[in-house]
Amino acid sequence: MEGRADTEPGKAPSEDSAEELYENAPCGYLSTSPEGRILRVNQTFLTWTGYSREDLLGGKRFWELLTVAGRIFHETHYAPLLQMQGFVHELSLDLICADGRPLPALINSMLKRDALGRPRSIRTTLFNMTERKRYERELLMSRRKAEQLAQSKAALLATLSHEIRNPLNAITAATRLLGMTPLSDKQSKYLRILGSASGNLLALVNDILDWSKIEAGKLTLEQREFSLRELLGDILNGQAARAEEKRLRLHMDIDERVPAGLLGDPVKLGQILTNLVSNALKFTEKGGVTVRVALHSQDGDACDLSFQVRDTGIGIAPDRLAAIFEEYTQANYDIGMKYGGTGLGLSISRKLVALHGSKMVVESEVGKGTCFSFDLRLKSVAGAATEGAAPSSASSQQALRGLKVLVVEDNEVNTYVLARWFEHWGVSFDAARNGREAVERLRQGGYALVLMDLHMPVLDGYDALKVIRQLPDERLRQIPVIAISASTRIWQESQVLAAGFTDFIGKPFDESVLFRKMARCTSREAPEVPAQPPEAAPRAPEAAASALVLPPDFSFTKLRQWAAGDSQAGAALARSSVQSLEQARPALTAALKKGAADAFERACESITGTLHLLEAQGLGAALRRARSLLAGNAPDAARVQAAVFAIDWEMDTLVGALVAVASEADA
Known part of the structure; x- marks a missing residue:
């Protein structure tokens, strides 16, 4: 149809x-x-x-x-x-x-x-699900390849760090040894440049190696006793020269309630704070940097601590705050060109804070400064394991005299550097180029300690130690063996100790740390010699008798350590300390007489670094007594006048001794 x-x-x-x-x-x-x-x-x-x-x-x-x-x-x-x-x-x-x-x-x-x-x-x-399964297999294979690549990269960087740190160890150690010889002013200047350059190179190598280990997921937290005050003091001591060079104030403010001993990972915490302080000093041209630690709460032996590093530097634009934590990234191109750096420090610090289960917070205002802060929960302990100072007196330097050591090292330059320090300390030693030769020399006897590199030909340090720990001679099985390695950082110490080594030191090493570890492992701890302040200004006659029996009120030991044998640097530190004290004196006196607690606290903060440098126990005690006056009811005029007199007395004593140090260097 x-x-x-x-x-x-x-x-x-x-x-x-x-x-x-x-x-x-x-x-x-x-x-x-x-x-x-x-x-x-x-x-x-x-x-x-x-x-x-x-x-x-x-x-x-x-x-x-x-x-x-x-x-x-x-x-x-x-x-x-x-x-x-x-x-x-x-x-x-x-x-x-x-x-x-x-x-x-x-x-x-x-x-x-x-x-x-x-x-x-x-x-x-x-x-x-055929295509989906294939895609999942490809993803799994890609993940495995990425993990293998990360592990290969970490292994490559560890190998490269070993090759770089070995000659760098020789450079830094030779620089220190050269500084102990008579030098002209021009040679001293060149030596300081060499030391600064090698230090910067070492920091770069460490940053790259740390980053690779973090990415590979091989970083874990240690648990050991330490003193937070000493840790911060050492960090600020290490950064003081840089602050002095830029004429910046460097302050430390620790809550008095913070326990003397804490349980945690001082190495990683120190790395976080060192990165933050170093970064703050880099981007600050005037003013200063303040490190503050406050105790929020304490529940039994658990302490909630708040850490803060504040500077008066160039600041960061709000739209760039997130970018500063990205690896290899600066806030902007101009800053990277002017100040330099790899851009890894803040990224590493943030990841180390995250490893503690916390979060890094940053607040900043362009032209006014930046504040980095984070919170940590640490346990308090009865005492803190502290690292002693370098052997500074003639008696302490004799602690290792007569010791016979076997050095197992395949790098002749490193052996030569160790030989120079051993000569200075009165230590005799023999050298072996690999683990097999070391075992044969040990069988001949006579050694009290072994310093062993981990990476060597024929038989490496780990395998050599296994052989040593299985020798029939009981004394050799128990002989202390200190591992020395250029490719192993100190945060891997637990792995080395688990292998059976008595102790560990990374290259480039500080000779004072090596001295201390050798003394500890051979039960030759340096005797405690009380520091004597011959530089102290004469006291009033009526105080002379008590001064003979009371412990010293201050010491210039740290000042000399910072100067590293350079008399001009020591004089500059002395003059800077005098300036800091004289600037704070009128503010302290005025705040005390007015009863202004906040103003008094700010004035105290301005000389915290100076007090730590000079170990000024007498002035510190006088300031604490004055602070207690302001914390209570309005004190009577007589007590205020007594507190003012005590502060003036301690400051006059310090200033007089510092002026003498500066005058001796200028003479």
């Missing part, structure tokens, strides 16, 4: 029938009886598996299409779940195709019941 319609009257035309949609759906459909016999299947499923419709509808059961493991899972989990809850969602099972290959599938099943609630059929939808 002409004009015949393709559709029935009253029905809208459709491109695909429901049957076509079912057969060619993007997923597979199965209908089975409650016993699992396949009743209906769509073309998509047949295409994926390669079966014909006749193969499946001839009485084949669904579980017969599964692998052995899938059949077990079907019996123990799939079927019981379907019976109990009436559905099963997103089960991952492998089907066996007609050609025997596995087909990963994601399965969803629904149990249909009749009007009486009896199971009538099971409808199953299947999604082909």
